[in-house]
Amino acid sequence: MKQKKEREKEISQWPWISMLPFGILAGYWGKREVRITAISEYGFQTRLVAPATVEQKNAPWELAFYDQKTASYQRILLRDATFLQEKEEDFDVVYTFATEQEDYRNAVQRLALQYSQYIRWKMEDDDAALAEEMTGYPAEQDAFHLESLEEQKKVWFSGIGKETFTALQNGFAESGQPVELALELDRPEWYTAYLSMESAVFFDAYFRKNQIPDPPIFHPDRFYIGNAFCPHLAPTEEELFALMDKACRESFAVTLVFPFLLEGNLLETQQRLQRLVEWCEQKNKIIEIVVNDWGTAHLAAQLPVFSLCLGVLLNKRKKDPRMAYKLGDRTLFEQNSVHAAFYREYLKEEFRMERYEWESCGDTSTGKFPKGKNSLHLPFYQTNTSQYCPLYVACTKGSRGAQTPVRECPKFCEKQAFLYPEHLRMVGRDNSLFGIDLSILQEPEAMGKMYGLRGIDRIVVNLL
Template sequence: MIPFGLLSGFMDSKEIRITELGEDGFRFRLTEECPEPEQFRICFYDMKKAGYRKVEIRKFEMNAVAGTLEAEERCVQENDGSFFREYSVRVEQKDYVQEVQRLAGEYSRYIRLKLDGDDGELAKTLTGYPAELDEVHCESLEEQKKLWFGGNSSSVRRNPDADQSVEESFLDKGTELALELNGPSLYEEYLCQPLQDFLASYWQKNYLTHSWLAGRTPERFYIGNQFCHNLFPTENQLFSIMDKMRSEDLEVTLAFSYIREFMLSSVEKLLEKVDNWCCVHGVNVEIVVNDWAMVEILRGKTSHLSPVFGTLLNKCKKDPRMKYKSGDISLFQRNSLNAKFYRDFLAKEFHIHRYEWESCGYPQEFPPGKNSIHLPFYQTNTSQYCPLYALCTTGDRGMQQLAEHCPKFCEKYSLLYPEHLHMIGRYNSLFGVDKTLLESPEMWKKIKGIKPDRIVVNL
């Protein structure tokens, strides 16, 4: 059997499962007897072009498979009480024969590479992936960040030859700037320092002192982590941070991750306290929602708590290896939020009008509404059963379990990957790094659709 992703077929408009393939024809199964169709359409996957070649077959000879049907029916009936019928189709069409030969050759080559080499060699042969660079690693997260954002790289510094209109517009507050406080060390640093001292330290330790983003004081801070529930601040920390931000005239967004069953009661009580805090001080707070349970918890509280559509719910295809794949990458530029009826549903049912996006290495078409773009890190994978915790406690990242009493290993450790991939493992997630907007503010003009009205820095 050729894998379904490489070979699919249609009998008139009905999709069929092809079970055998040859140059003289093919076999397929159905659950019931059928009359002879007008045509077949067979779709052969082309690995080089990353697309399908379609062959229409109008001249053929179709027969029920003789001598095997009754035995097969008895066998299947004994197992699960169901039946199937198998048909053979004889074809003498030249373009069909050519596609069968090509697919068989490509698939045989794939199997041979899979058996004889490793994944890197397979990817190198099929896509041009530089497998030899997989051996180049940095020694630490500090070294990795310095290589990405610092050193002698002038690309992250203000470029006098770049289009200054975008940078000037940003510095003149044409777009809101926000920073993420997404872990315990940042919570403590912010609480222990005046705002300007904290910002100076923040940009310096991330090697971005001369970045075009560093020339402006942010108007908003995100508190919390969208991906790990163990990295949300304690209740005392949270209200201390919110009080300090209010005194410094900063806007507040609280970022929540998924909500596990045991968290529902405590999160609901915390949001009630946040709502009371907002009522007392006469302010509004945004709540980043990454779990549908959260929007239910927020029902009736949206006068002061504004729900925001989070990254985990705003699903996009993101992978730092995308550049090695062939095919039409423009298909990734849109997702469900580009559908007006879906945005209307979110607004009507949950009062959601803002959406969180990530700069992830390819142009995206942002929909009407309020859009926030996070950079330079973008999430590719998240596990509630933390791989870093498993590695630190068992030595095997595959032995994952829920970290109920998390010792915050991620404050000291991270998972490093081959340098050329521009990715890193932080806490319970994998992240890629996209420096496009960080290095070139003029790239802002190439964003399709509605321009984001907020930049969120997540170093």
């Protein structure tokens, strides 16, 4: 009893750090991954719901310490972890272990210093200052905003000349494979404009509306019709068939883009797919459909007149303008599930899907695109999409945190957008956030050649 009390007194006097976030300290006790509830230079504690078995108590220990300077984990195998105490509490059992390993002690000291710095920065500064301290993010540049999306586009697109897209196509052509050029019609203003204008006049108006006063030479091979991110920006049925008929008359190929499927839109989507089947049979055509959720993919795959493409919401990647400030190894972001041959085979067998939609996103570009048909959307890339609409609640309730489903959409996005510091090169439009990769427009021929060699056979332009 005396030894037990002395041990408890000794343990209570250790300088404990309690309840560290699991993300910065993980424990592996034999085959079990456990939570480290407290740690000191002399030992550590964990807890279990039920008492450990004798075999578990004798299992080896390994701890993983997160190092914020390298953005990686240091794994330490504890060769001398000594079981000290088993203490039953109201809802669990706490186990205390001691160790004298030097590498363990150094890791605890480093973790304690970094975590205390993080807490101080978090309490004393805003998010930008915290990011500056931890990653070198230029917080002082956050003060510079432009006044409108139009002003931002003037800055972003100032380098686009008449030959920009010709140079881009030529760059792709040097890769030795034919390359299609496509334009996205993804919102009501573009549906209306295209239906009311000759195509050449429309292309000129499209670029001028996007703050390019001297429009480039532009004649696409294909239209992408529809919005991948917001169900409320899809064309009406009347608009859709009018757009498709006009595009066919003018010898443009058509790809239809479907957003994620809301449960309330299921019947409407089924009916639209059926009417598209009738149109395809009447025109004797097979039409491409970009799907952005598995529900739509399942519905469309049952209809042989459709050729399915994997949309960007399903072709998941890490994309963010702030990725340049991320510490650690970024090569892991260069590939995703589509690079796995077995996954591509599954998409082909299950959904007859052989084309994949990608976005040009600068620092997180893939090293080489996978085998198959790859479309590259530029210059914008999506980073976040909400099932609800932050812009709608910001306009109606003054807070983007009070999101609710939007039943009747007043189309605030036609005139409003979320603006961000200019150096981030991002914008909040509709229910999504977008970054912009300007490198491909600033050096179109070089970038076109690079992407062409990587396996792109279609480029899709969308200036938002």
